[in-house]
Amino acid sequence: MLELTLLFLLLPVAAASGWWLAKRNGQRNNESDSALSSSYFRGLNYLLNEQPDKAIEVFLQLAEVNPDTVETHLAMGNLFRRRGEVDKAIRFHKHIMTRPNLNEEQRALALYELGEDYMQAGLLDRAEKLFRSLVDQDATSPIPTRQLLLIYQQEKDWTEAIKVARHLPREGSERNSLLAQFHCELAGNALNEKNIDSAMQALRQARRYDPKNPRARILEGDLAWQLESWSRAAEHYRAACELDPDCLIQVLDRIHECHQRLDALDALDSWLQRLVERSPMSTPLLALARLRSNDNPKAAVQLVLDRMAQRPTVRGLKFLVAMWMEQGVRLDRMDPALITDLLERLLHDQPTYRCEHCGFSGSTYHWHCPSCRRWNTTRAIRGILGE
Secondary structure: OHHHHHHHHHHHHHHHHHHHHHHHHOHHHHHHHHHHHHHHHHHHHHHHOOOHHHHHHHHHHHHHHOHHHHHHHHHHHHHHHHHOOHHHHHHHHHHHHOOOOOOHHHHHHHHHHHHHHHHHHOOHHHHHHHHHHHHHHOOOOHHHHHHHHHHHHHHOOHHHHHHHHOOOOOOOOHHHHHHHHHHHHHHHHHHHOOOHHHHHHHHHHHHHHOOOOHHHHHHHHHHHHHOOOHHHHHHHHHHHHHHOHHHHHHHHHHHHHHHHHOOOHHHHHHHHHHHHHHOOOHHHHHHHHHHHHOOOHHHHHHHHHHHHHHOOOHHHHHHHHHHHHHHOOOOOOOOHHHHHHHHHHHHHOOOOEEEOOOOOEEOOOOOEOOOOOOEOOEEEOOOOOOO
16 A cells, blocks of 8 residues: 555656756756656665665655655655554654755654654654744644644643643634643642642632633532532532533532531432433432432332333333332332333344454344454354343
8 A cells, every 4th residue: 555655656756857857957957857767766666566675765865866855755754654664754754854955844844744753653752852842933833732732641741731732722612621621630630649729729720711611610529528618519519510411420429428418418309300300311310319219219219210201221220120129119110111112222222243353243144244354253242232
């Protein structure tokens, strides 16, 4: 694939090189033009014969002779990188950077491509140095800025990530959203170290950049929890759930604990009831049912039955069975068709067969796997939802 791509890339260059130089310099250069074109075809011949090292030598020599092939050689380095031959890509891009006649744009492009090579090779410190120099040259350029952000996020260097993210365009929500998340990371680390002041400062910044970030509210709840301020902790946790109902899965136990410490379970009941009315999730429904089961198990069961008639879930069925076993609540009114429907839904989208070699799965048996093209590797899936 690489050889064909290079062929299409370099053939026009080889064909046009003699014409272009002849037009610029006159017929005096016919011999050198012919030599240039011949060298390109010689390099291509090495590639097609799977001799990439010899091809590299030819193309690097051409880079010395003809200053107008920089983009072509950069593209060749990129193709080697995509193929996974990062050492060859690095060699191409480093060689181009040594040329004294590069303009600023070409040098910046070569620096960027070499930084990409280092990133793929896992040499993050070298990549960071190159991208940092590009950002220092032009702080408004988003491409090296984003690469630096990838490095700092991989290294979990949130302080440097914040510095770089400030260079992103102010338009849109990406910049502020990223800055809020990075400050949340700092706040989480500070909370783990019991550094209350640093956590508060980081959370103020997170809220400033993204007032609707639910993660910041959860961390504010964790901060209040550490300070044993149960009322404020519950308030922040509830605010996070209002912004994103999925947060309830993370903080439900702490919300319940806060209300229990405040002797305010009635307030929790009312809040969960409002959440159930707005959200199709089963978590608030089952939390409300468990809360009510202490005083009225039958009412709790009926609450879940009514909702499961509209939207059956495995978790709802598990709750009902638990109530039957723990509280002795009879389930005579449970429609058997409800259980049948639930099980049918569970099995409907489950694959029946899976290839042992590549993992391709589906409901149809294939003697010849359509993904990896191997024979007789398909087997029936075993397990709780299989055989």
